Amino acid sequence: MDRPTGAGTRAQAAQGNQDDAHGSGADALLAAAAILEEDIVFGLLSPRERLVEDDLMARFGLKRHVVRQLLVTLEGMGVVERKRNVGAVVRAFPAREVMELYALREVLEAHAASLIAMPVPPARLQALVSVQQEHDAAVAAGDARAVFRINQRFHRELFALVDNAVLRQAIEEYARRAHPIRFGSLAAAGYRERARQEHWAMIEALREGRREALIALCRNHLLPSRDAYLAAERERAGGPA
Numbered sequence: 001m002d003r004p005t006g007a008g009t010r011a012q013a014a015q016g017n018q019d020d021a022h023g024s025g026a027d028a029l030l031a032a033a034a035i036l037e038e039d040i041v042f043g044l045l046s047p048r049e050r051l052v053e054d055d056l057m058a059r060f061g062l063k064r065h066v067v068r069q070l071l072v073t074l075e076g077m078g079v080v081e082r083k084r085n086v087g088a089v090v091r092a093f094p095a096r097e098v099m100e101l102y103a104l105r106e107v108l109e110a111h112a113a114s115l116i117a118m119p120v121p122p123a124r125l126q127a128l129v130s131v132q133q134e135h136d137a138a139v140a141a142g143d144a145r146a147v148f149r150i151n152q153r154f155h156r157e158l159f160a161l162v163d164n165a166v167l168r169q170a171i172e173e174y175a176r177r178a179h180p181i182r183f184g185s186l187a188a189a190g191y192r193e194r195a196r197q198e199h200w201a202m203i204e205a206l207r208e209g210r211r212e213a214l215i216a217l218c219r220n221h222l223l224p225s226r227d228a229y230l231a232a233e234r235e236r237a238g239g240p241a
Contacts, residue, residue, distance in 0.1 A: 025066075032060045033073050038145055040079050040090055040180050042187050047092035047180070047233075051080060078177045091180055095230055101178060102226040108171050109159075109218045116161045118209040125206060128157050132199050139196045147192050154199055161206075182225040191224050 039045045051074075056067045071088045074080035081091045093101075131154045138146035155175065159168050186192065198221050205214040 028060065028062060029066055029070050029073060032056070032062065032070050033077065035060075036070075036074060037077065037079055037179060038148065041148060041182055042144060045090050047090050047236075049090045050086065051088040051090070053087075077179075079180045092233070093181055093229070095233065098181060098226060098229060101174065101181070102222055105171075105174050105178065105222055106219050108167065108174060109222070110215050112159050112162045112164070112167055112171060113215045113218045114211065115164060115167075116206070116211075116214070117163070118206070118211060120161060120206045124161060125203070128154070128203055128206070131157050132196075132203060135199060136196060139192050142189065144186055144192065148186055151186075151195065158202065178225065181229040186225070188228070191228065194224065195221070 036045070036051075045051075051071065053064060053067050053071075056062065056070065057064060060067075060070075062070065071080060071082065075082055075088070079091055080088050082088045131150065135147065135150045135154055138150055152175075156172065159171050162168055198217055202214060202217050202221075205211075205217060
């Protein structure tokens with residue numbers, strides 16, 4: 001599995017953003033949360049791995065009470081769970097929960113695709129193309145962290161075409177909950193390239209008004225991250241990958 005560019009060690013992987021997280025207060029807390037979420041997404045922090053308060057204080061230069069707020073924030077994001085007599089650990093998802101989460105995401109995103117008004121105004125379509133061109137550049141550069149961030153922007157721009165704010169919020173919320181599940185797809189160059197091609201196929205379906213093709217693309221686009229996570233969990237448990 002490929003690792004994010006320059007990620008020979010955890011310290012090297014986080015160095016580009018870590019300076020922003022030093023200090024105290026809400027900005028430092030949110031910066032540290034974003035860095036840790038990316039570490040989890042890329043498998044630099046593994047499912048069930050402990051997050052030790054003293055280590056986080058040293059890494060981010062935060063006071064203990066801010067680190068405790070940080071762990072509460074990560075728990076609210078669904079990437080960490082706190083266990084009695086153990087502390088905070090990276091959340092591991094049982095297979096059934098993964099399947100249920102992705103089944104719900106499929107329903108939400110396919111329904112959203114069915115509601116997009118076509119033809120899409122050229123200016124709105126161009127905004128999506130512009131984001132995808134940035135995604136192309138990040139994929140070509142092998143910058144997995146940039147791919148992760150720009151991928152979120154692409155899907156936010158795509159579903160902004162839906163005139164239903166509640167549905168858009170639900171899509172974004174359940175996509176965020178799936179972030180810890182996505183390390184198997186985002187960390188591998190082949191999966192990133194597949195996603196890049198599927199993004200362009202979505203743009204062409206919108207351009208040509210092919211609604212059924214768009215719905216199918218939205219459904220199939222979810223499968224690699226789900227399947228990669230389940231395969232990794234089977235392998236970790238000693239079963240067939």
